[in-house]
Amino acid sequence: MVIPESQLQIWANPGSQAKFKDAHESIRKVLEIYNWPNGKPNYEIYLQGSYKNSTTVRSNSDVDIVVQLNSFYSQDLDNLSYNDKQLLLKFLSKSSYQWEQFRYDVIKALRNMSSFTVSEGNKCINVETPYLDADVVVCMQHRLYVNRSEARDHYHYRMRYYKKGPYNYYYIEGIKFRSTDGRWIINYPKYHDKNGTSKSQQTNGMFNSTIRIFKNIRSHLVDKNIIKIDEAPSYFIECLLYNVPNSEFESSHQKTVHNILSYLSSKDIKVFKCQNCQINLFGNSPDQWSVTNAKNFINKAINLWNNW
Known part of the structure; x- marks a missing residue:
């Protein structure tokens, strides 16, 4: 017996x-009133993750928040020619107020709030607010430049994703920060959100609801000790489903889950990208998913589907 529509x-x-x-809002206000030592820097604060993407399930608790420094930024010029690189190197961010000092000030500001309990994790600042616990990523803006011909040839992509930099060079905006174990981490949360919103619209909302189904399947498998929770992180599950063609998402949850499990079991998932379309989903980095773990999750989900 397969999982009934009512359960799905x-x-x-x-x-x-x-x-x-x-x-x-409570974190935004704390940073707004903080006495910044050299004047208030140019930064922005925004949501990412399941609350932002409307893919929360009952087991969700922490809200993911990005605090992004924009007055200092990093650049990736690897896609450009030598002459283009030399031109853009003149525009390197020269602000004396850099990410390390910004992170220090954000932590200090959060700790000034008596109703917050603040601790430092490997990648984020853990903040217990009176409302929900928050994982705060303190980062700087990162610019991934693309060559002019690519930007010119992909007009619609440029209009949605590329931002115009010096001399009409285009870049994709990401974030960059260093974990406490010393690794620099680059991601593209704004494009994860944009792509997810677009896919949800193109599938009549079935993309988001299906993500929630698969997250709950993961929770069920963890509760039954069939898989370990760290084998299938929620972020990776969302990225996995993003790679499934829109045509596999139907109006029935049963048909959709059946289609997706059949698709994933028959494809070479190693080539899949993250939902931001910039980073490979699978690889050897600590910030990528293991193909072995992903296939194990898919196979266990198929067994659950067939033997409910």
Whole structure:
């Protein structure tokens, strides 16, 4: 017996969205009133993750928040010619207020709030607010430049994704920060969100509801000790499903789950990209998924589907 539509509908429903906006706003206000030592820097604060993407499930708790420094940024010029690189190197961010000092000030500002409990994790700052716990990523803007011919040939992509830099060079905006174990990490959360929103619209909302179903399948498998929770992180599951063609998402949850499991079991998933379309989903980096773990999750999900 396969998983009934009624159970899938329960799993498809979003978890509580209450209080995540309050948590976000409380952190924003703390940074707004902080006495910045050299004047308030140019930064922005925004949501990422399941609350931002409306893919929360009942087991979700922490809200993911990005605090991004824009007055200092890093550049990736590897896609450009030598002459183009030399031209853009003149525009390297020269601000004396850099990411390390910004991170120090953000932590200090958060610790000034008596109602917050603040601790440092490997990648983010863990903040217990009166509303929800928050994982705060403190980062600087990162610019991935593309060559002019690519930007010119991909007009619609340019309009949606590329930003115009000096001398009409185009770049994709990401974030960059260093973990406490010393690794520099680059990601593209704004494009993860844009691509997810677009795919949800193109599938009549079935993309987001299916993500919630698969996250709940993961939770069920973890609860039954069939897989370990760190074998199938929620972010990777979302990226995995993003690579499934829109045509596999149907109006019925049963048909959709069946289609997706059949598709994933028959494809070479090693070539899949993350939802931001910039980073490979699978690889040897600590920030990539193991093909072995992904296939194990898919196979266990198929067994659950066939033997409910």
